[in-house]
Amino acid sequence: xxxxxxxxxxxxxxxxxxxxxxxxxxxxxxxxxxxxxxxxxxxxxxxxxxxxxxxxxxxxxxxxxxxxxxxxxxxxxxxxxxxxxxxxxxxxxxxxxxxxxxxxxxxxxx
Amino acid sequence: xxxxxxxxxxxxxxxxxxxxxxxxxxxxxxxxxxxxxxxxxxxxxxxxxxxxxxxxxxxxxxxxxxxxxxxxxxxxxxxxxxxxxxxxxxxxxxxxxxxxxxxxxxxxxxxxxxxxxxxxxxxxxxxxxxxxxxxxxxxxxxxxxxxxxxxxxxxxxxxxxxxxxxxxxxxxxxxxxxxxxxxxxxxxxxxxxxxxxxxxxxxxxxxxxxxxxx
Numbered sequence: 001x002x003x004x005x006x007x008x009x010x011x012x013x014x015x016x017x018x019x020x021x022x023x024x025x026x027x028x029x030x031x032x033x034x035x036x037x038x039x040x041x042x043x044x045x046x047x048x049x050x051x052x053x054x055x056x057x058x059x060x061x062x063x064x065x066x067x068x069x070x071x072x073x074x075x076x077x078x079x080x081x082x083x084x085x086x087x088x089x090x091x092x093x094x095x096x097x098x099x100x101x102x103x104x105x106x107x108x109x110x
Numbered sequence: 111x112x113x114x115x116x117x118x119x120x121x122x123x124x125x126x127x128x129x130x131x132x133x134x135x136x137x138x139x140x141x142x143x144x145x146x147x148x149x150x151x152x153x154x155x156x157x158x159x160x161x162x163x164x165x166x167x168x169x170x171x172x173x174x175x176x177x178x179x180x181x182x183x184x185x186x187x188x189x190x191x192x193x194x195x196x197x198x199x200x201x202x203x204x205x206x207x208x209x210x211x212x213x214x215x216x217x218x219x220x221x222x223x224x225x226x227x228x229x230x231x232x233x234x235x236x237x238x239x240x241x242x243x244x245x246x247x248x249x250x251x252x253x254x255x256x257x258x259x260x261x262x263x264x265x266x267x268x269x270x271x272x273x274x275x276x277x278x279x280x281x282x283x284x285x286x287x288x289x290x291x292x293x294x295x296x297x298x299x300x301x302x303x304x305x306x307x308x309x310x311x312x313x314x315x316x317x318x319x320x321x322x323x324x
Contacts, residue, residue, distance in 0.1 A: 031185025033229050035300055038263040039323060040125025040150065056263045058229060061187065085126050086150030088185040 022094035024102060027063040027078060030088040032056070037087065044081045048073055053099050057106045061090075066099035122178035122194050122223065124323045126150040134307075134319035138162050143176070151180040157198070167207035172240070174200025174219050194223040202242050217242040229260040232269060250276045255298065269298040273309070289313075 031037060038056040041063050045054045050071035055064040063082070065073065075092050082089045095102070124130045124147065132143045138161065145155035154177050161170040176198030184191035198219035205212045218241045225234035232255035239248045255271035273294040294317060296309035305321040 030187050031183070031190045033188065033190050033227055035261075035263060035267060035302065035305075036121065036124045036323065037190070039303060040128060042263075043125065043127065058262050059260070084150065086180070086183060086185075090187075 022072070022096060023066060024095050024097055024099055025065045025067065025073065025078065026093045026095055026102070027065070027082065027089060028091040028093075029061055029063055029082060030090055032058055032061045032063075032087060034058070040085045041082060041087065044085045048077075048081070055099050055103050055106075060106050060109070062102075062106070064099055064102045121192065121225070122176075122196055123147045123150065123153045123180055128323055130155075130321060130323050132319065132321040134317070136317040137315045138164065145176070145178065151183075153178045157200075168204070170202050170204045170245075172200055172202045172217055174198045174217065176219060189226065189228045191226040192224065196221050196223075202244075204244060213244060215242040215244055230257045231255070232257075232271070246278075248278045253296075255296075266299060266301045269296075271296040271298055271309075 029041065032041070035058075038058060042054045042056055045051055045063060045065050048065075050067050050073050052066040052068045054066075056062070057064075065078075067073070078092055079089045097105075122145065124145075126147060126149050128147050130143075130145045130147075130153070132141075134141045139159065141157065141159040143155060143157035145153040147153035155175070157174050157176055159172045159174075161172070162168070176196055178194060178196040180192060181195050182193040196219070200217050200219070202215050202217040203212050204215070219239065220241070221236065221238040223234060223236040225232070227233070232253065234251075234253045236251045237248060238251070240246070251273060252275075253271050253273045255269045257267065257269050259268070261267035273292075273296055275292045275294075277290060277292070289312065292311050292313075294309045294311040296307050296317070298305070298307045300306065303323045305319075305323070307317070307319040309317040311317070
C-alpha cells in the first residue's frame with residue numbers, strides 16, 4: 001500500500017461513522033393513548049445516557065429520541081425500556097431528521 | 111349517611127419509577143394519597159381519608175397503606191385496557207356527636223378496577239371496599255367520558271365524564287332526599303404532570319381533585 005494514502009484512509013475511517021450516525025430514533029408504540037403513558041416513556045428515554053431530547057406524539061403513536069453526537073441506543077435496549085414502561089414496540093427506525101423537524105411534521109399532519 | 115371515600119382518578123399506577131400525589135375533597139370527604147411505582151405493574155404508598163356524615167354528626171378518619179397491582183394490560187394500536195387490584199390495611203378513628211371519646215379499629219381496604227380508553231373515549235369500572243369491626247362499605251363506581259377533541263401530549267387534555275356510584279353499608283341510603291346512587295358530572299383537565307377534576311352531583315355538592323405525577 002502506498003504510505004501516502006494511509007492518512008487519507010484514517011481520515012475516511014474517522015468520518016464514515018459520523019456520516020452514517022443517525023440523529024434520531026423513531027419508535028412506534030402500541031398503547032400510547034394518554035399523558036401518563038407519554039410521561040412514563042419520556043422519563044425512561046431521558047434516563048438513557050445517549051439521549052439528548054425526547055418527543056412523544058400520542059397522535060402518531062411515536063416516541064422520537066434525538067441522540068447525543070456520536071452516540072446510539074441499541075434496539076434491544078430500546079425495546080427493553082419500552083417494555084419495562086408497560087408498552088409494546090411495533091417498530092424502530094433511525095433517521096437523519098432532527099427532533100424539531102419530526103415535531104413540525106407531526107404537528108403539520110394534524 | 112356518609113358519602114363515599116373515592117378518588118376519581120384514572121389509574122392507581124401512573125408509570126414505572128413514578129410517584130403520584132393526589133388530593134381530593136368534597137363536602138363530605140377529604141382524601142390524600144401518595145403512591146410510588148418501582149415498576150409499571152405495582153405501586154405502594156400511604157393514604158388518609160376523612161369521612162363526614164351529611165349531618166356532620168359522624169366522622170371517620172382512616173389512615174392506611176395500600177398496595178396496587180396491574181393484573182393485566184392490553185396495549186392496542188389506538189387504545190389501552192387495564193385490570194388493577196389493590197389491597198391495604200390501616201386504622202380508623204370514629205367519633206359520634208353526643209358520644210364521648212372515640213372508637214379505634216383496624217380497617218382493611220380492598221378493591222379492583224378495569225378501564226378502557228382511547229384518545230376520545232374513557233370508561234372505567236371500580237369496586238372499592240372498606241371493612242372494619244364497626245362497619246363494612248363497598249363502593250362501586252362507573253365512569254364514562256368523552257373528549258371534545260383528541261389531545262396530544264403537549265396539549266391541554268379536556269374530558270367530560272358522567273360518573274355513577276352505588277353504595278352499601280348505609281353510606282347514603284338513610285339520608286332523606288339523597289339518592290342511593292350518586293350521579294356526578296365531571297370536568298377533567300390534564301397537561302403534563304398535572305391532573306385536575308371538578309364536578310357536581312345531583313345534590314349540588316361539588317367535588318375537586320388534583321393530582322401530580324413525577
